[in-house]
Amino acid sequence: MLNLIDTALKSPLARILTWPHSPESYLEFLAPEVGGKAIKATVKSVRQETNRAVSLVLQPNHRWKGHVPGQYVSLTVSLNGRRHTRCFTVSGEEQGCPVVTIQSHDGGVVSNWANESVWVGDSVEISAPAGDFILPAKRPERFLLIAGGSGITPVRALLDQLVAEDYAGQVDVLYYVPSRKDAIFLAHLTAVTQTNRNMRLHLVETRNSHAALRGHFTAGHLEAIGAELGTSAAYVCGPAALIEAVEQHWLGAGVADRLTLERFQAVKAPVATSADAVPVEFRDSGVTTTAPGRTLLDAAEGAGLTPTSGCRQGICRTCTCRKLAGKVRDIRTGEISGDGEEDIAICVTVPVTPVTLDL
Numbered sequence: 001m002l003n004l005i006d007t008a009l010k011s012p013l014a015r016i017l018t019w020p021h022s023p024e025s026y027l028e029f030l031a032p033e034v035g036g037k038a039i040k041a042t043v044k045s046v047r048q049e050t051n052r053a054v055s056l057v058l059q060p061n062h063r064w065k066g067h068v069p070g071q072y073v074s075l076t077v078s079l080n081g082r083r084h085t086r087c088f089t090v091s092g093e094e095q096g097c098p099v100v101t102i103q104s105h106d107g108g109v110v111s112n113w114a115n116e117s118v119w120v121g122d123s124v125e126i127s128a129p130a131g132d133f134i135l136p137a138k139r140p141e142r143f144l145l146i147a148g149g150s151g152i153t154p155v156r157a158l159l160d161q162l163v164a165e166d167y168a169g170q171v172d173v174l175y176y177v178p179s180r181k182d183a184i185f186l187a188h189l190t191a192v193t194q195t196n197r198n199m200r201l202h203l204v205e206t207r208n209s210h211a212a213l214r215g216h217f218t219a220g221h222l223e224a225i226g227a228e229l230g231t232s233a234a235y236v237c238g239p240a241a242l243i244e245a246v247e248q249h250w251l252g253a254g255v256a257d258r259l260t261l262e263r264f265q266a267v268k269a270p271v272a273t274s275a276d277a278v279p280v281e282f283r284d285s286g287v288t289t290t291a292p293g294r295t296l297l298d299a300a301e302g303a304g305l306t307p308t309s310g311c312r313q314g315i316c317r318t319c320t321c322r323k324l325a326g327k328v329r330d331i332r333t334g335e336i337s338g339d340g341e342e343d344i345a346i347c348v349t350v351p352v353t354p355v356t357l358d359l
């Protein structure tokens with residue numbers, strides 16, 4: 001039944017009949033228990049992790065089918081009548097309920113909602129899980145899991161999976177935080193590494209000049225913990241500067257293929273967008289607009305459409321859309337596409353010539 005509903009929602013007729021809203025939004029209103037591709041969830045409980053981070057245990061509806069440790073969801077929350085979507089790693093699962101752990105950012109809309117004004121019972125939407133920051137099918141001899149700040153969320157998920165399966169190899173967690181009080185999950189990580197002799201936690205306090213391990217990432221930290229790059233599967237998630245430094249080190253050592261990255265933030269600053277007012281046709285919706293200086297995602301939203309999106313930074317691929325014709329520019333790299341059919345991330349692309357999208 002749900003499959004039939006999903007197919008009907010995707011039909012062009014459904015789009016025309018419900019324009020300018022999405023068919024899903026009507027179904028949500030008429031039959032909230034089955035409506036929408038999104039997974040409805042309520043905040044079941046809230047747990048303070050540090051002064052700046054909370055964990056939200058979410059109670060999802062029947063559409064939640066579980067996740068692979070290390071994956072993330074796009075979480076949408078409505079605040080003052082506006083929907084805001086951001087990606088968050090599923091840091092764990094409690095009695096079948098996914099948990100997201102959110103660290104606050106200055107001026108951050110969703111992270112501050114989670115840290116300051118969330119209530120138990122609040123409604124949110126989450127996407128199906130996505131992402132490939134997951135353990136390899138064949139476990140190597142050693143794992144080196146590097147995290148900075150909130151980047152510990154997928155690292156904890158991987159560590160917990162290794163514990164759950166009684167992984168016998170060596171696991172080193174190298175965790176960068178300004179100071180000890182900022183370390184999310186510190187009690188849990190400490191307990192896990194104390195009860196599993198093959199697992200070790202190395203806390204690096206970047207701003208504590210008295211700490212045994214301090215400062216930003218250096219090769220000296222790897223030496224100090226006895227890391228073996230050649231035999232370890234390495235993972236890194238955290239601030240852009242940490243990821244960059246680690247990536248450069250692994251590249252220099254000729255073992256970049258053993259490193260898996262997860263970025264929470266786009267690497268490069270957007271390049272200037274051209275102000276050309278070329279037409280953009282959203283063929284499925286029967287809408288044509290222009291996008292001067294705006295991404296295709298902004299143009300679609302400006303035209304009253306509601307495409308799915310997540311990070312809005314070209315990371316999560318939630319907004320991926322089929323381009324049927326036209327050239328687009330990637331605003332992060334400046335690269336211009338061909339004019340044929342291809343999938344593009346509409347949150348980081350602007351039109352260069354008239355563009356037709358399957359949206």
Ligand SMILES: Cc1cc2nc3c(=O)[nH]c(=O)nc-3n(C[C@H](O)[C@H](O)[C@H](O)COP(=O)(O)OP(=O)(O)OC[C@H]3O[C@@H](n4cnc5c(N)ncnc54)[C@H](O)[C@@H]3O)c2cc1C
Pocket residue numbers: 072086087088089090101102103104105106107108109110111112131150153154263264265311315316
């Ligand atoms: C795949 C993925 C998984 C993620 N998992 C987690 C997670 O488990 N826990 C978590 O706390 N966050 C996670 N994030 C980051 C999260 O999606 C948001 O970017 C972050 O919470 C800020 O959102 P906001 O609405 O508060 O800030 P916004 O209102 O979007 O931005 C406000 C300000 O914060 C800055 N900012 C935005 N994002 C970041 C960032 N990531 N780092 C530093 N500054 C930023 C902006 O430049 C801006 O100045 C993840 C991101 C991705 C792409």
Ligand code: FES
Pocket residue numbers: 308309310311312313314315316317318319320345346347348
């Ligand atoms: S919304 Fe994440 S890639 Fe576009």
